[in-house]
Amino acid sequence: MTVLDTPAWRPRTDAAPLLPDPEPFRLLGTPEAAALDPALLRALYGQLVRGRRYNAQATALTKQGRLAVYPSSTGQEACEIAAALALQPQDWLFPSYRDTLAVVARGVDPVEALTLLRGDWHTGYDPHTHRVAPLSTPLATQLPHAVGLAHAARLSGDDVVALAMVGDGGTSEGDFHEALNFAAVWKAPVVFLVQNNGFAISVPLAKQTAAPTIAHKAVGYGMPGRLVDGNDAAAMHQVLTEAVERARTGGGPTLIEAVTYRIDAHTNADDATRYRDDSEVAAWRAHDPIAVLERELTSRGLLDDTLRDSTAADAEEMAASLRERMHSDPQLDPMDLFAHVYAEPTPQLREQQAQLQAELEAERQS
Amino acid sequence: MTTATHAAGSTEASASKPATMAQALNQALRDALAADPAVHILGEDVGTLGGVFRITDGLTKEFGEDRCTDTPLAEAGILGTAVGMAMYGLRPVVEMQFDAFAYPSFEQLVSHVARMRNRTRGAMPLPLTIRIPYGGGIGGVEHHSDSSEAYYLHTPGLHVVTPATVEDAYGLLRAAIASDDPVVFLEPKRLYWSKSQWSPQEPAEVPPIGKAVVRRPGRTATLITYGPSLPVCLEAAEAAKEDGWDLGVVDLRSLVPFDEETVAAVVRGTGRAVVVHESSGFGGAGAEIAARITERCFHHLEAPVLRVAGFDIPYPPPMLERHHLPGVDRILDAVGRLQWEEG
Numbered sequence: 264m265t266v267l268d269t270p271a272w273r274p275r276t277d278a279a280p281l282l283p284d285p286e287p288f289r290l291l292g293t294p295e296a297a298a299l300d301p302a303l304l305r306a307l308y309g310q311l312v313r314g315r316r317y318n319a320q321a322t323a324l325t326k327q328g329r330l331a332v333y334p335s336s337t338g339q340e341a342c343e344i345a346a347a348l349a350l351q352p353q354d355w356l357f358p359s360y361r362d363t364l365a366v367v368a369r370g371v372d373p374v375e376a377l378t379l380l381r382g383d384w385h386t387g388y389d390p391h392t393h394r395v396a397p398l399s400t401p402l403a404t405q406l407p408h409a410v411g412l413a414h415a416a417r418l419s420g421d422d423v424v425a426l427a428m429v430g431d432g433g434t435s436e437g438d439f440h441e442a443l444n445f446a447a448v449w450k451a452p453v454v455f456l457v458q459n460n461g462f463a464i465s466v467p468l469a470k471q472t473a474a475p476t477i478a479h480k481a482v483g484y485g486m487p488g489r490l491v492d493g494n495d496a497a498a499m500h501q502v503l504t505e506a507v508e509r510a511r512t513g514g515g516p517t518l519i520e521a522v523t524y525r526i527d528a529h530t531n532a533d534d535a536t537r538y539r540d541d542s543e544v545a546a547w548r549a550h551d552p553i554a555v556l557e558r559e560l561t562s563r564g565l566l567d568d569t570l571r572d573s574t575a576a577d578a579e580e581m582a583a584s585l586r587e588r589m590h591s592d593p594q595l596d597p598m599d600l601f602a603h604v605y606a607e608p609t610p611q612l613r614e615q616q617a618q619l620q621a622e623l624e625a626e627r628q629s
Numbered sequence: 630m631t632t633a634t635h636a637a638g639s640t641e642a643s644a645s646k647p648a649t650m651a652q653a654l655n656q657a658l659r660d661a662l663a664a665d666p667a668v669h670i671l672g673e674d675v676g677t678l679g680g681v682f683r684i685t686d687g688l689t690k691e692f693g694e695d696r697c698t699d700t701p702l703a704e705a706g707i708l709g710t711a712v713g714m715a716m717y718g719l720r721p722v723v724e725m726q727f728d729a730f731a732y733p734s735f736e737q738l739v740s741h742v743a744r745m746r747n748r749t750r751g752a753m754p755l756p757l758t759i760r761i762p763y764g765g766g767i768g769g770v771e772h773h774s775d776s777s778e779a780y781y782l783h784t785p786g787l788h789v790v791t792p793a794t795v796e797d798a799y800g801l802l803r804a805a806i807a808s809d810d811p812v813v814f815l816e817p818k819r820l821y822w823s824k825s826q827w828s829p830q831e832p833a834e835v836p837p838i839g840k841a842v843v844r845r846p847g848r849t850a851t852l853i854t855y856g857p858s859l860p861v862c863l864e865a866a867e868a869a870k871e872d873g874w875d876l877g878v879v880d881l882r883s884l885v886p887f888d889e890e891t892v893a894a895v896v897r898g899t900g901r902a903v904v905v906h907e908s909s910g911f912g913g914a915g916a917e918i919a920a921r922i923t924e925r926c927f928h929h930l931e932a933p934v935l936r937v938a939g940f941d942i943p944y945p946p947p948m949l950e951r952h953h954l955p956g957v958d959r960i961l962d963a964v965g966r967l968q969w970e971e972g
Contacts, residue, residue: 385748396716397748401740407706408741411713411721418669418695419717437733441706448701603751604785606809609839609886 276485283478283490287522290497291559299497301565307344307496308560309574311553314340314364316578318527320585321363321377325531329589331382334361338494338526341552342458344368345499349507350426355394357409357427361458362398365428369393373581374588383593403433406442406455413446413453413510424510425453426503432463434477443518447484452510454503455518458493460525465538481518493521494552497559523552597623647824650798654684654760654816657802658722662692665720668806670697671707672724672760681726682762682821708734708759712741715755722806727818728763729772735780742811743786757811758802763791764857764907766819766954768947775944776908778856781813782884782917789884790838791815793859795825797882800836808838817857839886843895847877850901850964853892853918855881858905858955865960874964884914892918893925900931901967907954910938932968 266272290296318337324330336343339361347368350356358366366376370393378387379398386397396412399405409427416423433439434457446453457477461468474480481488491502499521506517524547528535535544560566601608601616608616648656661668670685676699679686688697700707704725711721725731738759746754765774782789788810792798798816805812836842844859845866852862859880866876879895881888896902902922904915915936922934937955945953 384750385744386750389752390716390749391752397745397753401736404709404737404741407709407737408713408716410706411710411715412717413713414710415669415714415717415719418719425713438705438709438736441701441703441709444701444703445706445710599750603747603749605746605788606754610889611887 278482281482281485281487283476283481283488283520287490287492288498288502289492289495290501291495291555296497296559297563299559301563303500304497304556304560304563304565305570306348307341307500308553308556308566309577310344310348310368311340311496311556312574313578313581314344314368315553316582317364317367317373317585320582321380322527322531324377324586324589327590330377330380332530332532333380334530335527336361336364336525338547338551339458339460339523340364341496341499341556342456342493342521342523345496345503346426346428346456348500349503350424351507353394353421353423354507355396355409355412355423355425357396357405357412357425358398359402359405359428359430359433360398360400361430362428366395366398369395371395373585377589381589381593383595384599403429403436403438403442405429406433406438407445409453409455410442410446410449410451410516413451414449417452422511423452424507425451426456426507427453428456428458430463431457431459431461431468431471431477432466433457434480435463435471443481443484443486443516446516447486450513450515452513453516454506454510455516456503457518457520458523459520460493460523462525462529462539464529464533465535467538476520478518478520484518486516486518489517489519491519491521493523494550494555496552496556524550647826648795648828649821650792650795650816650823651682651684651821653795653799653825653827654802655686655688657799657806658685658688659691661722661803661806662688662696665806667718667720668696668722669714669719670722670724671700671711672698673700673702673707673726675699675724680724682818684760684816684821685724704731704734705737708737708742711757712737712745712755715757716745716753720756720758720806722758722760725759725761727769727773728761728775728777731759731761731777734759738781738787738813739784743784746810747786754809755811756809758805758808758814759811760802760814760816762818762821763815764817764819765944765950766857766907768950770947771944774947774950776857776906776939778815778884778906779908779913781815782914786811787885788812788838789815790882791817791856791884792882793817793820793854793856793880795823796827797836797880799827800834801838801882803835804838807835812838815856819857820860823860836882839883839888841879841881841883841888841891843877843891844880845876845878847899848875849899850874850903850967851877851879851895851899852903852905852960853879853881853896853922854905855884855914856906858907861955861957862905862960865957865964868957869961869964872961872965876964881918887918887921889921889925892922896922896926896934897929900929901964902930903935903937903960903963903967905937905955905960907939909941910936911941913938932966935963935966937963
């Protein structure tokens with residue numbers, strides 16, 4: 264008998280309950296879907312259609328020079344919308360750069376959500392207003408922020424959950440690992456949603472990880488991993504809601520892998536034909552999140568032409584408003600460049616401020 | 630600026646004994662925790678152990694694990710979670726165990742800590758202090774003696790502060806924690822055990838961040854320095870009297886903001902300046918300071934502004950570090966090259 268046979272050493276956690284299901288969890292098209300609230304399904308449908316229209320409009324705006332770049336989430340709308348709808352008003356969302364739809368669905372103004380991508384500032388909205396952190400361009404760095412915020416809220420005795428979004432590529436970053444580790448050790452009320460859309464720009468998941476699934480990574484941190492059909496809006500909503508509730512009631516963090524697909528290229532500047540076959544895209548189009556939801560609604564008699572038309576009209580109206588508002592030039596004040604570097608500008612910044620002021624004056628006079 | 634007062638009687642240093650810089654820092658943290666419930670300390674070994682340099686000694690016992698927290702061993706995670714805590718309105722104070730161990734957190738520092746206020750047009754300032762023991766001279770093996778200030782001062786959005794005296798260690802740390810901007814607080818680890826008659830029981834004035842101080846007035850040339858090199862410069866100034874030089878010494882205390890006004894005023898008075906620091910000279914803080922002095926004081930200068938710095942080499946092994954660190958002789962050699970014959 265050695266010390267390893269005594270209670271001095273033992274596993275801290277039973278690994279088995281943390282393991283994800285072998286197959287992605289699905290609801291739509293299964294017998295369980297019959298129990299789903301029609302109001303929820305209709306709400307998801309309306310938001311998914313709006314989301315897809317938003318993506319199309321934003322991509323069009325890049326072609327018109329109104330946006331510097333747009334990373335579309337077409338094909339991933341179920342993940343985006345379910346993430347926003349699973350949260351309570353006091354909760355916080357930590358989006359990555361592809362998550363504009365979730366940001367808008369959370370209530371952020373559709374134009375302000377595009378500020379980063381239009382390029383008139385880095386973040387166009389006050390994060391406190393809708394409790395949405397700035398869209399994070401560096402990969403996975405927003406995840407420890409979510410953990411810290413959730414931890415701080417818990418220390419303050421506040422009922423706040425943080426939901427952090429990341430892609431499959433981001434799970435290779437060190438910050439992904441550190442965030443999950445801190446969250447589990449601190450039992451922080453945070454939910455990690457990984458949208459596994461198959462590619463990190465051009466690199467397929469097989470070159471990203473050798474893990475059985477991304478959801479399996481949860482076990483190594485001592486938190487449950489959930490595997491979900493990311494194109495099943497109802498399944499996404501249910502799994503996210505359960506994880507948020509678990510976090511809210513002191514159960515700690517959850518890692519959710521949503522299996523989905525990026526139908527569009529990485530951004531408007533990317534050429535996806537260089538790294539994937541049309542046949543693969545076609546296979547995923549056949550499992551489109553809006554089509555999957557429409558089939559469910561139709562089979563339950565919840566979707567008729569009137570609802571379909573009014574939903575489309577609502578999305579069209581949103582797009583028209585977005586188009587119109589984005590076609591006006593943003594009012595920029597170059598002096599803003601110095602206004603928020605510090606609470607008080609340094610003496611050197613004051614000098615540079617004066618220099619720019621003089622340059623602007625000279626421009627006006629020439 | 631406010632004057633900080635202390636929670637009485639909670640320090641290990643008694644009023645009658647001189648305090649070390651380590652004790653002053655410990656007292657500053659204790660007083661900050663007592664004064665503001667938003668202040669939280671995070672770091673590796675900062676809890677039960679009290680930090681490898683004992684700067685957080687006793688704080689977990691006094692304030693609880695939620696206020697002074699042993700984190701997992703992951704610097705990016707420490708700083709990244711501290712960002713999130715600051716986003717929620719807390720005032721985190723992060724301890725990086727050693728200068729070179731802070732590098733994993735560099736992306737969080739540069740891409741988020743330094744930019745969040747600006748990114749959000751002021752809606753989300755990050756009142757966050759990052760304490761980093763830095764510099765050599767303690768016989769540390771590789772990765773324990775870096776002077777990393779140049780990486781930080783090149784990043785807009787950060788304040789970079791470094792105390793050189795026991796009194797400033799207390800005052801500047803309180804000021805850093807009270808600041809609504811992120812402060813990289815560089816602690817010269819070889820001065821941790823330096824002593825002063827300053828008693829932690831006395832209310833200490835909290836100095837404003839960004840003000841240099843003249844540690845020694847001098848008429849013939851000025852040594853400009855900060856942090857670990859201040860005692861060396863004061864020693865050099867004393868030794869220079871033998872050569873007939875009356876050297877003044879300016880302690881910058883803060884590299885960002887840089888107190889150009891004080892430095893320029895002093896150098897205009899002497900016409901000769903040497904910038905002294907122990908980090909490598911190429912691309913270092915001294916290059917910036919020398920350039921600014923030249924720009925501001927050119928017509929008052931009797932000689933080019935010289936720099937005395939560590940060599941442009943990876944930090945040496947401990948048995949060779951004395952050859953790298955600027956010492957009295959290297960400083961006096963530079964002073965001797967200030968074109969006295971033309972003055």
